[in-house]
Amino acid sequence: MIMENISRAFCQRESWQMLGYCAVCEQAVPLQVDWHYSDRRMINFRERFVCPLCELNARQRLCADIVSFVVRGRSAQAIYLYEQTTPFYRKLYHQLKQRNAAISIKGSEYLGMDKIAGQIYNDIRHEDAQNMTFSDEQFDVVVSNDVFEHVPDVQAALRESCRVLKRGGVMIFSIPFYVGHDISSQRVKLDEGKPIFIKSPMYHGNPVDENGSLVFHDFGWDFLKFCREAGFSDAYMMDCYDPLKGYISELFSLFIAGKQS
Numbered sequence: 001m002i003m004e005n006i007s008r009a010f011c012q013r014e015s016w017q018m019l020g021y022c023a024v025c026e027q028a029v030p031l032q033v034d035w036h037y038s039d040r041r042m043i044n045f046r047e048r049f050v051c052p053l054c055e056l057n058a059r060q061r062l063c064a065d066i067v068s069f070v071v072r073g074r075s076a077q078a079i080y081l082y083e084q085t086t087p088f089y090r091k092l093y094h095q096l097k098q099r100n101a102a103i104s105i106k107g108s109e110y111l112g113m114d115k116i117a118g119q120i121y122n123d124i125r126h127e128d129a130q131n132m133t134f135s136d137e138q139f140d141v142v143v144s145n146d147v148f149e150h151v152p153d154v155q156a157a158l159r160e161s162c163r164v165l166k167r168g169g170v171m172i173f174s175i176p177f178y179v180g181h182d183i184s185s186q187r188v189k190l191d192e193g194k195p196i197f198i199k200s201p202m203y204h205g206n207p208v209d210e211n212g213s214l215v216f217h218d219f220g221w222d223f224l225k226f227c228r229e230a231g232f233s234d235a236y237m238m239d240c241y242d243p244l245k246g247y248i249s250e251l252f253s254l255f256i257a258g259k260q261s
């Protein structure tokens with residue numbers, strides 16, 4: 001169990017480095033590891049192993065790695081990311097544009113209920129994942145990093161992501177995932193816009209809101225069924241393991257949902 005051995009070996013230290021390879025920077029780097037976002041018994045392998053150059057953690061680098069793999073070698077494509085102000089967006093934009101200047105890359109953030117979807121605010125495009133302003137079948141690839149747990153009506157968001165994908169397109173996404181849960185559960189419901197808490201409030205970091213983003217859902221295996229019900233022809237989880245790149249946990253997963261060609 002490499003995870004437990006690593007955790008045990010370094011449990012007296014606050015932070016350390018492990019030499020690895022960043023697929024985004026395409027070079028060997030000392031990956032940064034510490035106890036943030038952990039219970040201090042097991043490192044949070046998903047959120048740490050941060051590359052000092054691109055600042056992406058293991059989860060984000062894996063996603064960028066898979067997106068680059070999917071896009072590589074194809075002609076001009078259109079890509080949409082559910083983010084725009086993050087290091088992930090900037091690094092992936094730079095990497096994909098360098099390889100193919102003709103590629104189209106759009107991103108957006110959710111800026112609040114008072115904003116108009118599709119409008120630009122201080123160079124940031126506002127979109128509501130539940131009701132996006134993009135055309136039908138506009139994108140070849142849609143990329144979402146830990147977004148859907150923050151969307152009140154996640155089925156509506158999945159229908160929208162399928163709608164904006166071209167036939168044969170794919171959505172590549174990560175979600176906080178409870179591998180032992182068959183059924184997803186809601187942490188919060190909205191009643192006329194007001195939150196009704198079913199579980200204790202939980203927030204994740206938000207690049208455009210210092211108060212963070214409220215978590216509405218704890219997802220289990222039925223998320224794959226949600227994808228199929230939303231119109232995707234298939235949806236599956238990829239379990240990824242590559243210690244050199246810092247993808248170490250056996251629960252280190254990324255999801256793919258495809259639209260029928």
Ligand SMILES: [Zn+2]
Nearest residue numbers: 022025051054
């Ligand atoms: Zn890097």
